[in-house]
Amino acid sequence: MTQDMIVVLDLGSEESTRIAREIRALGVYSEIHPYDLTAEQLAALPNVRGILLAGGPNRVVDGREIAPSQAVLDSALPMLAVDVPGLPQLRHVNTLPHDEQMCQELLRQFLFEDCKAQPNWTVKNFIDDQVELVRRQVGDKKVLLALSGGVDSSVVAALLLKAIGSQLTCVHVNHGLLRKGEPEQVVRVFRDNLGANLIYVDAVDRFLDKLAGVADPEQKRKIIGAEFIRVFEEEARKLEGIDFLAQGTIYPDIIESGTKTNKAVKSHHNVGGLPEDLKFQLVEPLRQLFKDEVRACGVALGLPDDMVYRQPFPGPGLGVRCLGAITRDRLEALRESDAILREEFRNAGLDKKVWQYFTIVPDLKSVGVRDNARSVEWPAIIRAVNTVDAMTAEIEEIPWPVLHKVTRRITSEVKGINRVCYDLTPKPSGTIEWE
Ligand code: XMP
Numbered sequence: 001m002t003q004d005m006i007v008v009l010d011l012g013s014e015e016s017t018r019i020a021r022e023i024r025a026l027g028v029y030s031e032i033h034p035y036d037l038t039a040e041q042l043a044a045l046p047n048v049r050g051i052l053l054a055g056g057p058n059r060v061v062d063g064r065e066i067a068p069s070q071a072v073l074d075s076a077l078p079m080l081a082v083d084v085p086g087l088p089q090l091r092h093v094n095t096l097p098h099d100e101q102m103c104q105e106l107l108r109q110f111l112f113e114d115c116k117a118q119p120n121w122t123v124k125n126f127i128d129d130q131v132e133l134v135r136r137q138v139g140d141k142k143v144l145l146a147l148s149g150g151v152d153s154s155v156v157a158a159l160l161l162k163a164i165g166s167q168l169t170c171v172h173v174n175h176g177l178l179r180k181g182e183p184e185q186v187v188r189v190f191r192d193n194l195g196a197n198l199i200y201v202d203a204v205d206r207f208l209d210k211l212a213g214v215a216d217p218e219q220k221r222k223i224i225g226a227e228f229i230r231v232f233e234e235e236a237r238k239l240e241g242i243d244f245l246a247q248g249t250i251y252p253d254i255i256e257s258g259t260k261t262n263k264a265v266k267s268h269h270n271v272g273g274l275p276e277d278l279k280f281q282l283v284e285p286l287r288q289l290f291k292d293e294v295r296a297c298g299v300a301l302g303l304p305d306d307m308v309y310r311q312p313f314p315g316p317g318l319g320v321r322c323l324g325a326i327t328r329d330r331l332e333a334l335r336e337s338d339a340i341l342r343e344e345f346r347n348a349g350l351d352k353k354v355w356q357y358f359t360i361v362p363d364l365k366s367v368g369v370r371d372n373a374r375s376v377e378w379p380a381i382i383r384a385v386n387t388v389d390a391m392t393a394e395i396e397e398i399p400w401p402v403l404h405k406v407t408r409r410i411t412s413e414v415k416g417i418n419r420v421c422y423d424l425t426p427k428p429s430g431t432i433e434w435e
Contacts (some may be wrong), residue, residue, distance in 0.1 A: 027119025
């Protein structure tokens, strides 16, 4: 193992994430662990050089004040306590300074003088270490991965291929709600270029039949989520001798699903929603990484840029942009109009500037003129927003020539669309998606 590590022990801090990132910014790998980490678990972590005890306002859990185990406190490792009352025997500060320089100075002292840590956190070292850890965990057993083609599952697939090659089986479920070219790209990159065992499941008819006539957005989401698990389970049961399930869980998923000291924002499907009778052990090599670090790993593992820097895409896919009851022809109009928008945004350099951009096709028609005759067709609505955390969002000012070109292309190339509208609404009052 190459990288030194500092453990950030979460004792109710609201700043564990900031602390972990500050430590990494100084070049030392850090991992956040819950307050009840045992001495055995600590001993199993590789190359730990010190522990930062991160206390804070969430120090009461189930009516009880939390504390690290005495065995952990008794370890010979250097420790720094931030806002943890009742441990005077340790080096202690009341808060981590918000002034960047002071904060760095404090951490630098702790990391490099107290812990004698080496600043050897790099993406390459991280990958090398995870390859080693995955090999240790998995041995000669087999691993299954649901590969959606999103950033996280793609990076996990690439990392596991490097670690265990043919012991990995990837399952890609095409539910018919992916963007143009996506299923083909997954097959090309992973099966053709990287030589992965990839099972491609064409479940398009199955999903679209289940969704036929269903107009309620929540019902649509439920059907898509439940059907996805059913298809994946069916494929998993066909395979023999699988012991491990790999997942693209990343650190923000864990925070959103709730840690021992912080309530859940929303349950995340990677963390909460596994079918109970599928008795797999989990392999989650990215669970301590933030999104930018995951992307950096993807680049280092040789994945194509458009896979690694993909804009966010909702789990239910185009299903929540083909408003109301989905029909195949309207879904196709949506997929084609979205592909044109993406192509023209890329040509104009807007793909690097706009956080999320897509089209929506509602279930309504208006009158237009095509080939000198009346045509009654759908509109395509363009949504292009910038945001930091998706809780609020601003619309992007798109240059008129780009909007004109997109409009010309969509109305002439996409069957069934005779108008293009631009959604000017920030969030709030709108949400980013229309359903
Ligand atoms: P809203 O529409 O709530 O979207 O402003 C915020 C962000 O979340 C994405 N989104 C989803 N992602 N499953 C997902 O995985 C969903 O059901 C879902 N709905 C919205 C949306 O694309 C945006 O990035």
